[in-house]
Amino acid sequence: MNKYDRQIRLWSEAGQGSLKSARHLVLGVTAATTEFVKNMVLAGIGHVTIVDGNSVTEADRSASFFMHHDVDGSNRAQVIAQYIQSLNDEAEVVGAAENPNHYIQTPELLASYDIIITTRLADDILMQLWKNVCKTSVLIQIDSYGCVGQVRSFFLWHTIVDSHPESRVELYLHNLWSEIESYSDSIDLEALENHDHEHIAFVVLLIKALQEWKRRHHNGPPSTLPEKKEFKAIIKAFERTYDQENVSEAVRNAWRVSVPKVPEGLSKLFEIQEGCNLREFGLQLTFFSLVRALKQFVAKYDRLPLSGDLPDMKSDTAGYNRIVEIYRTKAKQDAEQFARVYLNLCQLEGLEPASQSEIEHFCKNCRHIRALRGVPPNEDKRLNLRVHEDSEFKSIFSAICGANEYLYRNHLTTWYGDQSAAEALRDYSAHYADQVGLVYDSSAEELHSVSAFLGGIAAQEATKFTLHQYTPFMHTLVYDAIKQATHVFLNGEIFN
């Protein structure tokens, strides 16, 4: 057993491997970014560099567990790095006593990190950083002010192979192959005794019903409501005994014959990569070359590769085992054929191919892959202020952005009783000033529990980005602790 057992059960050893090889950069120490680092280090991140030029202050002490009188005057980044390193010796935690601006303005220093975490950066600086890193990293900003805060994420593309669908079952009845068809044809329903008839797997009943359907109609599987009704009636006509269980199963699964050959989101991905130079996808090169290979597979075989997963069904043992075997064999063949198509493509394009297990993993999940297209920080802000969105959260968002701006411009970390801060916040929030007081009253101090919440959310998002599993939210999450409510300002596009 290993110490990551309880999370490997969620995201597999391959996922844990992705965490192990990930590198994060944290620009600026706050209670919220400290919590972020703690969570990632516990989870087994490979490397994290924490950058901050300031010493531990009174405000830090009131919100961070690792800062107390004993470390007064020490550099924040180094204090945090030292404590958090002690939580997991398999992670590498480095504290750099430098001004984050130095990193932001030096692209070479930013190049090797998958995810860059910022806090309280003014929007134009965020934009400047974004321009330097968008081709190589995901950018996450965490802002925590008193009872409110937000987590924002920025990326060009993010791709997900394992979105953890509820089921990967797919019967592929719209495009039968010879083995399953001839197995079905070998069964003469009418010649069967009642007992045997009751033990024919519903998959066979669906295939036979579909054959009958094709004799009656020439335009593809049932799609309209009356057509679906008619199709169910065909199945129902097989029934010999009242409430025959396998027939009911077939009726319940009748929708499976009308499942689109290629889901809509996947078709869009096929279109997006069409005619592109795959290298334009940068970090997502492997994913999109697999997508291109998948499109070629579909062009050749007129369906997606089988996953091989089957639902449970009422059937005699021999029949069930035969169907399982047919599907498994076909899934295996499909995986081999897909790998061949993909490797050909790589050779043609001169690409470094993905590993055997990555190819298999993609093939098994191909029906459920996802891609997200993000927006840059300036775009994010403009869209976030769309009038129809929730105005309370919009106001908090505006006030927080104003606070970031004010602190950054004035080289401050807090603003106890400073009236010019109140004015700056109000100016910035313009029409959305109702919630400015909540942010102003915090004096830019953090409440540890609010920061723990935000650091937990941000680390969970960073984990999803690193794993390429599960679906992160798009784009900005705003939190109000007093109302105990969040609002996510959705932005960008999702293909699934």
Place this chain on the structure above:
Amino acid sequence: MSSTQRGLRTLLGENAVKRIRTSKVLLVGAGGIGCELIKELVVAGFGEIHLVDLDTIDLSNLNRQFLFSQQHIKKPKALVARDVAKEFNPNVNIVAYQDNIMDAKFSVKWFESFDLVFNALDNAQARQHVNKMCVATNTPLFDCGTAGFLGQCQVIIPGKTECYDCREHPAPKSFAVCTIRSTPSLPIHSIVWAKSFLFSLLFGPPAAESQFDETETDDNREELEKLRKEQNELGDLRENLTSPDFMNKLVHKIFMEDIKRLLSMDAMWENRRAPVPLEVPEYSSKDGQTLASQDQRVWTTAESLSVLADSVERLVSRLEAEKEISFDKDDEDTLDFVAAASNLRSSIFGLGLKSKFAVKEIAGNIIPAIATTNAIVSGLGVIEAMKYLAGLDADLRSVNIWRSADRVFTSEKPAAPNPECLVSGVARTTMTAPADFTINQLIEDILKLKLGYSEVSILSDRLLADPDYDDNLEKTLQELSLHDKFVTVIDDDDERVNLEIYITEGPVNIEQVEIPLRPNQSEADSELLDPADSIPPISSKRTAQDAGLPGTTSSAPGQTFVDLTEQDDAIDLT
């Protein structure tokens, strides 16, 4: 807490900050959520924290329980958490107990001394116990829990909001014996069979009594007869564990003969997929250990047999030193046996096969756990506690974490207590009585004479007395160890709500108490005007079990229940 916290003062008010600093907090559980809560409570400035956990530290805790590291494995969670927290932050002031929170020493009086309680537990029994103590002592409870990416924090203000037991919680999975023994239809059935039946009969403590409901009917006579025979044969095999052809005999019996016997019951397979007796391929115990280490991959039949043979050899060799062996998910020998045997059975019944890694999760009832969800839930819990102390009662929210596209969680105002709840919907009082006070005296002198009951039933963690059960009448409080415990008084005339009496030692005295009528009863009264005409409600008598009382087995907070306990004709997965 810092000397300033100006931000906190402005946000929550001076008074709240003072109340936080002077509060005495009980934290039950020093696991994933517990570690987070310690950190948050310390930084928020809570004055005094009492921490209770019986559990010791395990390697698999380290991905989230940040106060623990390799060197602490097998040491008590509560004590290590206290010491390490102090190393990180000298302001920490924790009183730690390595104890079971359900222990009688954590009395009502002790619970009364706290301003707030946090539950950070992973088992329902201990949660229910703390909930009951909090309701009885009118102490606010913040009940936190997580499972993988999901989690919740329930705010419980006794008398004002729902308690943990006001809503029903899903019952633990349980399976009929016949499903496990004769007609498995899911991989989990094979795993339960391998663990709770096969393994325990071969290596476990001798079964005290038959596992079967002995009442025979025409329908099950044949099946029960066969199962009994099967079990006796296994008992015979146990006598020959050390014989050289034990493995052959075992395989022959459980995967071939027993299956054929099942098949002979035609009626059983009319509507089910029939099993196919195992065709035994070549295998050798030599490869067992190597294969057993490949825990992410599904083994073939021959591989499972190799692992089974090897694990049997390992287990048998241990029997010289250990008289019996119990299943433990972290005991590789027992896990290998269960993983191999369950997969062989699954292949016979045409069920899905599982890797050893997956079998461990099911057999050990392992719940995935990650640091981030614990941090999120703990953050929410402490925020609610601070809002409570700041007097923001109207803003209190219970929270459920479940990710959707546009929110991280849903929050709701805590609902009012459920009048039918057997924890919040009862009357409560305390009494003192000496050690030699008998149950009969309790009934006659107190309940009938002072409180005006006519017929009553009395329960503690078991039935003490009812009109038809008088075995305990002459027994004393001391003999029945009832001091510092609750007894539940049920009105057998079904008019009043249950009464919970907390008994401590002293001269005979009971606190005055008003016992309201049952909700349906008072409705009936108001409608019918003349109480004499009212029809007694049909509600059945409540038993110890549905009174939500803790059972007789004690359990540790912070400990996942790993046992498949067998009761009568059902096997529970708790």
